[in-house]
Amino acid sequence: MQPEAKKPLISLSGIYTAYEGDHAPVIRGLSLEIHKGEFIMVGGPNGAGKTTLLESINGLLKITHGHATVCGLDVRNKGHEVRKRVGYVIQNFTFDPLTPFSVKEVVMMGRYGKMGFFRRPSAEDQQAVERAIGMMGIKELEDRPIGILSGGQQQKVLIAQNIARDPEIMLLDEPFSNLDFLSREFVMDILEKLAESGIAIVLVSHAFDDLPDRDIRLVVMKDGDICFDRTCPSEHVEATVREASTPGAIHA
Amino acid sequence: MLEFIIPNNILCHAVEAMLFVSVATAVLGVIITRIGISSVGFTMAHAAFAGAAIGMFLALPVTIAAIAASLAVALLLGPLSEKAKLSVDATLGVLFSLSMAVAIFFISYMQTLGQGFHASSLLYGDVISLYREEVYSLALLAVIVIVFVILFYKEITALIFHRKIAESTGIRVKPVYYGMLFIIAVSIALSLTIIGGLLLYVWLVTPAAIVYQFSYNLRHMFFLAPVVAGVISVGGAFTGVTCSLPVAPLTAVVFGVVFLVAVLFSPKRRISNSKN
Ligand SMILES: Nc1ncnc2c1ncn2[C@@H]1O[C@H](COP(=O)(O)OP(=O)(O)OP(=O)(O)O)[C@@H](O)[C@H]1O
Numbered sequence: 001m002q003p004e005a006k007k008p009l010i011s012l013s014g015i016y017t018a019y020e021g022d023h024a025p026v027i028r029g030l031s032l033e034i035h036k037g038e039f040i041m042v043g044g045p046n047g048a049g050k051t052t053l054l055e056s057i058n059g060l061l062k063i064t065h066g067h068a069t070v071c072g073l074d075v076r077n078k079g080h081e082v083r084k085r086v087g088y089v090i091q092n093f094t095f096d097p098l099t100p101f102s103v104k105e106v107v108m109m110g111r112y113g114k115m116g117f118f119r120r121p122s123a124e125d126q127q128a129v130e131r132a133i134g135m136m137g138i139k140e141l142e143d144r145p146i147g148i149l150s151g152g153q154q155q156k157v158l159i160a161q162n163i164a165r166d167p168e169i170m171l172l173d174e175p176f177s178n179l180d181f182l183s184r185e186f187v188m189d190i191l192e193k194l195a196e197s198g199i200a201i202v203l204v205s206h207a208f209d210d211l212p213d214r215d216i217r218l219v220v221m222k223d224g225d226i227c228f229d230r231t232c233p234s235e236h237v238e239a240t241v242r243e244a245s246t247p248g249a250i251h252a
Numbered sequence: 253m254l255e256f257i258i259p260n261n262i263l264c265h266a267v268e269a270m271l272f273v274s275v276a277t278a279v280l281g282v283i284i285t286r287i288g289i290s291s292v293g294f295t296m297a298h299a300a301f302a303g304a305a306i307g308m309f310l311a312l313p314v315t316i317a318a319i320a321a322s323l324a325v326a327l328l329l330g331p332l333s334e335k336a337k338l339s340v341d342a343t344l345g346v347l348f349s350l351s352m353a354v355a356i357f358f359i360s361y362m363q364t365l366g367q368g369f370h371a372s373s374l375l376y377g378d379v380i381s382l383y384r385e386e387v388y389s390l391a392l393l394a395v396i397v398i399v400f401v402i403l404f405y406k407e408i409t410a411l412i413f414h415r416k417i418a419e420s421t422g423i424r425v426k427p428v429y430y431g432m433l434f435i436i437a438v439s440i441a442l443s444l445t446i447i448g449g450l451l452l453y454v455w456l457v458t459p460a461a462i463v464y465q466f467s468y469n470l471r472h473m474f475f476l477a478p479v480v481a482g483v484i485s486v487g488g489a490f491t492g493v494t495c496s497l498p499v500a501p502l503t504a505v506v507f508g509v510v511f512l513v514a515v516l517f518s519p520k521r522r523i524s525n526s527k528n
């Protein structure tokens with residue numbers, strides 16, 4: 001193995017993350033390493049800290065203690081630089097039905113951070129947007145206002161927005177919650193392809209049916225820390241999450 | 253600047269001042285209402301009013317005092333509004349009433365001291381006794397606001413779309429957001445003595461609300477809101493000065509009437525405009 005491949009894309013060691021104004025941290029002493037092209041599934045009960053973990057990785061939330069390096073940058077003071085290189089599909093979103101942006105504009109917004117101030121979209125930006133829209137199969141929606149699409153369609157737009165960014169890492173927070181089973185398979189396929197192309201995928205999900213048919217690295221969270229982190233066959237994932245999340249389970 | 257069409261100096265300055273103020277506030281108003289921070293704009297406007305009254309009482313530069321008060325409120329509310337924890341309704345209510353109380357206290361007190369004329373310009377505005385330099389500074393303000401929107405159009409649209417998503421794409425949201433609050437504070441302070449603290453909010457919110465009755469398209473709104481506001485304000489200044497009517501209140505009434513008519517003829521027939 002080359003040393004290059006061994007250097008992790010995400011490296012968290014003993015991090016603590018608290019919400020502003022709260023004293024007790026939600027993430028407590030968590031450590032995690034993720035490499036290029038890895039596909040990781042994150043499970044665990046509601047309130048375990050999965051969303052908080054994702055937002056610690058891309059620096060939206062403030063890490064109070066510990067070390068966090070993502071894409072070779074210190075998240076604690078280079079958050080916006082990290083976010084230019086890390087996709088994040090958020091868990092909860094609602095758009096005003098009258099929001100004045102078309103699907104295409106929303107997907108383009110995925111590249112705004114990368115473009116930086118005072119720049120207009122270039123031909124390269126346009127191509128990236130076209131590609132992402134094509135990949136997600138939402139070409140026929142591209143001129144529609146995002147506010148009047150169905151929840152599942154909106155979710156696909158947000159995924160496309162993050163693909164358009166050409167990220168090195170994709171964080172997805174329950175991206176299947178609004179998708180029908182065909183779309184779930186479709187999106188899972190895309191995530192697989194992205195992982196094969198070298199993007200690290202961190203997928204928080206409670207949907208275990210459509211996992212790729214191979215061994216998967218499974219991380220289970222409980223009470224703000226990781227209680228299980230191992231590779232297991234996809235058909236065992238659901239049982240493993242269930243077992244690892246049960247109170248009193250032996251920590252791995 | 254417009255002396256070649258309006259030979260009367262007083263009328264000319266009045267028209268120019270109203271034009272520049274209305275362009276600046278209307279453009280900012282589109283951002284404020286679409287981002288959904290109308291309540292922040294509202295509170296900032298009234299804080300500026302209080303700051304100006306205190307400044308005038310203490311014989312400090314009124315505009316600086318107004319900027320300071322408005323900015324202080326912006327900095328206080330900024331972090332709260334950022335987190336969308338706008339269950340700060342009560343806080344805003346208290347701040348608003350406090351501002352009004354402070355402003356009116358000092359204005360009434362100055363009136364008993366015989367400084368009534370200046371003090372009442374804070375209440376109702378004054379377009380009659382303007383210096384040329386004041387008009388120039390308002391023109392500069394309008395230009396700065398427009399340039400700000402053009403330069404940061406990408407970031408502003410992303411903020412209007414969804415603050416958290418904007419931030420997660422790596423946009424440096426904070427500098428844009430606080431830059432915007434700063435420009436709002438300065439605009440409010442400079443417009444204050446023209447329009448008056450009691451009516452300022454009409455200029456900030458009504459033009460965007462009028463245009464919103466006919467278009468959701470942001471580019472249209474950014475273009476049409478200042479046009480509508482400019483036409484109404486220039487008309488108000490003309491009529492007011494020529495007929496010796498109070499300019500700002502007259503114009504504010506016209507804004508209100510145009511808004512009601514717009515609602516009646518709106519293809520959407522909806523009044524609410526502040527939801528994002
Ligand atoms: N904005 C917030 N302010 C304060 N505390 C929060 C906030 N968001 C989440 N928390 C707390 O942090 C803890 C972890 O929440 P988090 O959203 O990370 O859980 P999760 O694993 O994503 O759950 P779910 O499966 O329901 O999405 C919870 O105890 C929650 O109460």
Ligand SMILES: [Mg+2]
Pocket residue numbers: 050051052091173
């Ligand atoms: Mg969550």
